Amino acid sequence: MTTPLAIDGGPPVRTQPWPSWPVWDDRELQALTDTLRSGAWAAIGGTQVHALEQEFALAHGARHGIACASGSAALEVALRAAGIDWGDEVLTTAYTFIATANACLLLGALPRFADVLPGTWNIDPESVRRRITPRTRAIVAVHIAGEPADMDALRQIAREHSLPLIEDSAQAHGARWRGQPVGSMGDMGTFSFQISKNMNAGEGGMVLSNSDAYAERCWSIVNVGRQREGAFYHHAGLSGNYRLPEWPAAVLRVQLQRLEEQSARRSENAAYLFDAVDEVPGLTPVRGDARVTQFAHHLVRFMYAPEQFNGRPPQDFVRAMIAEGIPIQQGYPIPLSRHPVVVERSAFIRTRLGMPQEAPDRCPVCEKVCAQGLWLPQWVLLADYRAMDDIVRAAQRIQQAWA
Ligand SMILES: Cc1ncc(COP(=O)(O)O)c(C=O)c1O
Numbered sequence: 001m002t003t004p005l006a007i008d009g010g011p012p013v014r015t016q017p018w019p020s021w022p023v024w025d026d027r028e029l030q031a032l033t034d035t036l037r038s039g040a041w042a043a044i045g046g047t048q049v050h051a052l053e054q055e056f057a058l059a060h061g062a063r064h065g066i067a068c069a070s071g072s073a074a075l076e077v078a079l080r081a082a083g084i085d086w087g088d089e090v091l092t093t094a095y096t097f098i099a100t101a102n103a104c105l106l107l108g109a110l111p112r113f114a115d116v117l118p119g120t121w122n123i124d125p126e127s128v129r130r131r132i133t134p135r136t137r138a139i140v141a142v143h144i145a146g147e148p149a150d151m152d153a154l155r156q157i158a159r160e161h162s163l164p165l166i167e168d169s170a171q172a173h174g175a176r177w178r179g180q181p182v183g184s185m186g187d188m189g190t191f192s193f194q195i196s197k198n199m200n201a202g203e204g205g206m207v208l209s210n211s212d213a214y215a216e217r218c219w220s221i222v223n224v225g226r227q228r229e230g231a232f233y234h235h236a237g238l239s240g241n242y243r244l245p246e247w248p249a250a251v252l253r254v255q256l257q258r259l260e261e262q263s264a265r266r267s268e269n270a271a272y273l274f275d276a277v278d279e280v281p282g283l284t285p286v287r288g289d290a291r292v293t294q295f296a297h298h299l300v301r302f303m304y305a306p307e308q309f310n311g312r313p314p315q316d317f318v319r320a321m322i323a324e325g326i327p328i329q330q331g332y333p334i335p336l337s338r339h340p341v342v343v344e345r346s347a348f349i350r351t352r353l354g355m356p357q358e359a360p361d362r363c364p365v366c367e368k369v370c371a372q373g374l375w376l377p378q379w380v381l382l383a384d385y386r387a388m389d390d391i392v393r394a395a396q397r398i399q400q401a402w403a
């Protein structure tokens with residue numbers, strides 16, 4: 001008799017704990033204690049934020065880094081630095097976290113959505129090209145799941161149309177496209193240091209740029225419209241306070257030192273896992289574009305084919321895998337082009353500006369990815385090969401039980 005699945009009362013495949021996240025040790029403790037004792041808790045008067053900006057920019061091949069409160073804030077800052085304003089259109093991907101679209105909407109701009117590529121789930125440059133209109137003022141590429149988008153094609157399009165190109169690299173710390181680090185290939189690159197991210201301090205963000213002008217604008221926007229060399233109460237423009245305190249910066253400087261080693265481990269485990277998963281009918285790993293020289297593997301992506309699981313929907317598979325001790329999940333549930341918050345706010349902006357209403361951008365590939373795509377979080381790749389085997393054994397067991 002075969003052992004029942006864990007969801008049917010059998011013993012789970014994996015009972016061992018997963019690596020704990022976030023990772024920290026005495027070095028973070030020391031950095032925090034030093035910051036506490038220094039009495040300099042804010043970037044103004046402190047050293048940590050400034051040092052982090054320099055070290056993070058250097059690690060990504062950028063000349064400037066401007067730290068801020070979150071990845072969402074970084075996107076708003078970058079869009080404002082690019083001059084995005086009411087009624088402007090910003091082209092981005094339909095498959096991303098809502099913050100990418102919200103940053104546009106919060107400025108009164110209209111996010112327009114390009115479809116994604118089936119082999120990477122990243123923004124499709126041809127779809128971008130087709131959706132450029134006379135109102136388009138910027139392109140925001142997202143390096144989804146830690147895989148760099150096709151920056152060759154996107155840079156070409158941005159150049160042809162004289163549009164600023166922003167890289168939302170919230171999920172892609174240290175990733176490289178044909179040897180070039182993300183965040184430094186476009187006009188600006190934004191990052192998140194929120195707790196789930198490969199490099200984190202609970203919360204935090206960063207904008208990178210190679211342009212002196214963009215960097216100065218970002219710095220001013222982060223700092224209530226001040227100017228770097230200006231007086232404290234001189235405000236050259238309207239802005240808020242988006243600053244990062246010294247605490248997360250102190251932690252992030254240590255986290256940055258771990259990034260390369262952790263990335264190497266994730267890459268090794270991902271390669272092993274992808275080869276092993278090939279043995280499971282109906283579960284296809286998304287290996288990505290061959291031109292990517294370093295993946296950040298923030299999310300480990302799979303396409304699920306219900307027909308290989310006797311027609312059972314992905315939700316059933318997710319529940320069964322979780323019962324087996326494997327923390328898989330469905331990704332973004334719908335393309336952002338159809339998200340009610342995005343649709344309603346876009347309609348409001350159009351009404352306010354007297355613009356005609358428009359139907360949501362159609363993104364059929366993204367629809368399929370939302371319906372059938374699955375993720376594992378990055379920290380599973382910090383475990384050992386046996387853990388990768390457990391993932392495969394659990395999937396195999398379910399597939400065999402249901403097929
Ligand atoms: C692609 C993407 N953009 C932006 C963000 C926003 O970052 P944060 O949560 O730090 O505001 C996230 C993180 O959740 C993200 O995944």
